[in-house]
Amino acid sequence: MQVKQQHEAPFSDSRVQMINHCGLKLSRKIGLIEGIGLVTGGVIGMGVYSLIPSIVREAGSGAWLAITVALIISVIGVLPLIQIASAMPVAGGGYFYCSRLLHPLLGTIVSFLAIIGGSSSVCVVLIGLGEFISPYLSSKISLHVLAMLMLGGFILLNQFGLRVVTWLQLVLSAQLVLSLLLYAAGIGWFKEVHYTFTFPGNTGGFIMAVILSLNVCLGFQIIAELGEEIRHARRNIPLSLFLGGIVILIIYLVVTLSYTSVTVQEGEAFHRKEAALLETARMYLPNGLVLFILLGAVSAGLTSLNAAAIALPREFYAQARDHIITPWFSHIHKNTGTPLRAVNAFFTVVFLLLTAGMLLDTSGALSSQFKKAIDFYAYMAVCGIMSLTVFVSIAAFRLPGKYPALYNKAYLRLPRTLLFTAIVISVVTALGLIIILFMESALIMSLYLGLMAVVIVYYYLRSAWLARQGKYMGQIYRFEDKEI
Numbered sequence: 344m345q346v347k348q349q350h351e352a353p354f355s356d357s358r359v360q361m362i363n364h365c366g367l368k369l370s371r372k373i374g375l376i377e378g379i380g381l382v383t384g385g386v387i388g389m390g391v392y393s394l395i396p397s398i399v400r401e402a403g404s405g406a407w408l409a410i411t412v413a414l415i416i417s418v419i420g421v422l423p424l425i426q427i428a429s430a431m432p433v434a435g436g437g438y439f440y441c442s443r444l445l446h447p448l449l450g451t452i453v454s455f456l457a458i459i460g461g462s463s464s465v466c467v468v469l470i471g472l473g474e475f476i477s478p479y480l481s482s483k484i485s486l487h488v489l490a491m492l493m494l495g496g497f498i499l500l501n502q503f504g505l506r507v508v509t510w511l512q513l514v515l516s517a518q519l520v521l522s523l524l525l526y527a528a529g530i531g532w533f534k535e536v537h538y539t540f541t542f543p544g545n546t547g548g549f550i551m552a553v554i555l556s557l558n559v560c561l562g563f564q565i566i567a568e569l570g571e572e573i574r575h576a577r578r579n580i581p582l583s584l585f586l587g588g589i590v591i592l593i594i595y596l597v598v599t600l601s602y603t604s605v606t607v608q609e610g611e612a613f614h615r616k617e618a619a620l621l622e623t624a625r626m627y628l629p630n631g632l633v634l635f636i637l638l639g640a641v642s643a644g645l646t647s648l649n650a651a652a653i654a655l656p657r658e659f660y661a662q663a664r665d666h667i668i669t670p671w672f673s674h675i676h677k678n679t680g681t682p683l684r685a686v687n688a689f690f691t692v693v694f695l696l697l698t699a700g701m702l703l704d705t706s707g708a709l710s711s712q713f714k715k716a717i718d719f720y721a722y723m724a725v726c727g728i729m730s731l732t733v734f735v736s737i738a739a740f741r742l743p744g745k746y747p748a749l750y751n752k753a754y755l756r757l758p759r760t761l762l763f764t765a766i767v768i769s770v771v772t773a774l775g776l777i778i779i780l781f782m783e784s785a786l787i788m789s790l791y792l793g794l795m796a797v798v799i800v801y802y803y804l805r806s807a808w809l810a811r812q813g814k815y816m817g818q819i820y821r822f823e824d825k826e827i
Contacts (some may be wrong), residue, residue, distance in 0.1 A: 373573045375582055377509050378566055381653065382587030384516035384646025386562035391523065391598060392640045393471030393717060394555050396619035399603055402552035404541040407599050409549060413556030414592060416772050420732040421563040421588075422757065422765040423739035425581045430742055430753035432570030432577060435661020437731050442665065444738035444745055447816040448802050451667050453734045454658045455798050456791070457564075460727015461655040462692045464561055465648060466700065466720040469493055469693075472644035474717075475618050475637065486716065487701035491694060497648050498690050512649045515642040520594060522639025526620075527597035529628045534605055554725060554776060555718075559595065561728050562647070563588070564735075568654035577754040652686060659685035665816065666809055667802075696720070703786075712784050722780050722787055729773040730791075736769045 373381070399406040424436075433439045437457040442450025469490035477489060500511075566583055570576045598620075605623050606613060616622055621640065624633045660682040663673035676683035703709045704716050713719045740762065743750040750756065757765070781788035806816045 373509060373569060373579075375575075375579045377513060378573060378579050378583030379587045379590070380513040380516040381509075381566055381569075381650050382563065382583050383590050384512050384519060384643075385565045385650030385654070386560065386587070386591050387516075387519060387523075387594060388468055388559070388562065388643050388647030388650075391559055391595070392618070392620050392643055393467070393474060394559055394721065395599055395602055396606075396613075396616070397715070397718070398552045398555050398559075398599070399606060401548040401555065403548075404603055404607060405549060406552060406603050407596060409552035409556045410559070410595050410599050412553050413560045414595065416553075416557065416769075416776075417560040417563060418588060419765050420736065420769040420773060421584060423736040423762065423769060424564060424567050424732075425584055425755055426753065426757050426762060427735065427739040427742055428567040428570060428580045429577045429755050430746070430749045432573065432580060433661070434568065434571045435657040435659075435664075436567040436570060437564070437735060438658055438661040438665075438667075440738045441734045442816075444741045445734060447665070447667075447806075448799070449734060451662070451802050451816075452795055452798050453731055454662055454667075455794065456727045456730040458655060458658050458689065458692060458727075459696075459791075459794060460724050460729075460731065461651055461658075462689065462696050463720045463723035463727060465494075465651045465693045466490065466696050467717055467724055468644050468647040468651075469697070470717045470720060472641065475621065475640045475644075478618070485701070487697055487704065490697050493644075494690065494693060494697070497645075497652065498687065509653065512646055512653070515646045515649065519639050519642040519646055520590065522636045522642070523594050523598050525632060526624055526628075526636050526639075527601040529632055530601040530605055530623070533627050550779065554780065555721060557725050557729075557776065560591075561724060562650060564728065564731060565650050565654040568657040577752065581755045652689070656682060656685040656689040659688050666814060667805065667816065696723075708786065712786055719787075722784060723790070726777055726780055726787060726791055729777050732773045733770050733777075736766045736773075740766050 395406070398409055402409045427440055427444075428436060431440065431443075435454070438450045438454035440450075441453045470486050472493060473486040473489040477484065477486065480489075563584055566573070566580055570580065573579050602620055602623055605627060606619075613619060613622075618640075621633070621637060624636050628636070659668065659672050662668045663670050663682075663685065672685045672688060673682060674684050675681065700709065700716060700719060703719070709716055709719050713722075743759070781791075802816070809816065
């Protein structure tokens with residue numbers, strides 16, 4: 344497909360010219376091993392330590408099933424993503440896929456929903472990490488304030504560029520996986536537990552457990568945001584998702600079954616304890632192993648923050664290339680080779696969410712609807728990421744018909760019947776979960792509907808302003824099929 348070049352040079356797998364102030368481009372620094380580390384660390388993260396007790400609280404001995412159902416939903420939801428990402432490996436996939444295959448307005452809405460969902464997921468990590476660290480501090484400090492302080496430190500780390508944080512991700516992910524495996528092995532060895540696969544008796548609690556479980560299954564979408572920075576992206580994106588998914592499934596099942604087996608006689612109050620999972624390690628494991636598992640909790644928080652900081656700012660970057668927001672955010676930093684302004688914009692959103700959550704918590708608005716502050720951010724994260732899943736899935740179905748050349752170049756081409764089935768299941772389950780959450784919390788529904796209304800008004804105002812300059816939404820950053 345030949346496209347007249349009106350504003351920018353075409354997108355190319357090997358040559359990308361960006362709208363920025365120094366003429367630099369994103370470089371391909373991420374290989375398969377780093378990709379697996381991003382997926383594993385990005386998905387597992389702090390949620391395993393902070394949310395598994397909440398999942399067991401809701402589903403009891405059927406928690407393993409809630410985790411499994413959530414992981415299946417996530418895997419099904421990621422199949423269309425694998426299809427589209429292996430065909431169109433671009434930066435900021437949420438915006439780009441939906442704007443090109445659906446409509447620029449939908450792309451803009453989905454991108455902002457993904458940013459809020461991803462930012463909320465980072466808040467889950469920061470609050471959860473704060474729960475682990477706060478008992479070791481000499482003075483009492485609010486979890487929200489502690490989260491803001493940790494965020495500030497992480498912002499400084501990301502100023503060093505993609506290569507540093509990617510290798511850090513590999514080291515932290517390895518330590519995280521090892522610590523969780525040692526937790527499960529240690530519980531099995533010292534407690535001599537026998538794992539049992541029982542089914543939940545409380546349907547309402549099980550549904551809430553599935554929703555919470557989705558928070559420990561979020562993050563597969565992250566690697567699709569980095570298409571222009573992954574070597575052999577068409578091959579390595581699907582392989583990273585597949586191999587990382589196997590590691591995640593094994594870790595989740597053994598950790599959930601281990602925790603459930605040693606808390607089956609404990610009451611609900613035990614699961615409400617801060618760092619309840621670590622408490623079980625203290626009860627049954629040697630001090631040295633407990634310390635290593637505690638370090639794993641720190642690694643979990645850092646890997647989640649790392650993965651989000653690497654990937655999600657590319658949504659701002661993709662919007663800036665199309666002038667949805669000012670092109671100033673598409674600037675590539677000379678020393679780091681990353682869109683540092685977009686990275687800092689993403690962290691600003693996280694800070695604002697933490698500030699809003701702290702104010703709501705202080706006023707009592709959170710405690711009236713949520714058992715813990717972290718649950719608020721968890722539900723917000725699910726809504727945002729599930730919204731992204733719905734529209735990217737629909738966009739994937741349009742790929743073969745609208746861009747057949749790209750579809751034919753994809754490393755993995757799903758049969759139309761399988762793709763359609765995955766899309767239907769993905770859309771129905773994601774929408775169902777969003778509706779359930781909206782019914783559970785008027786606050787979350789109001790926040791997301793309000794955000795969508797603001798984005799729609801902004802889009803049309805911005806579109807009218809650009810039209811007066813002869814530019815059109817969703818068409819400024821151009822590409823040619825044959826060059827991708």
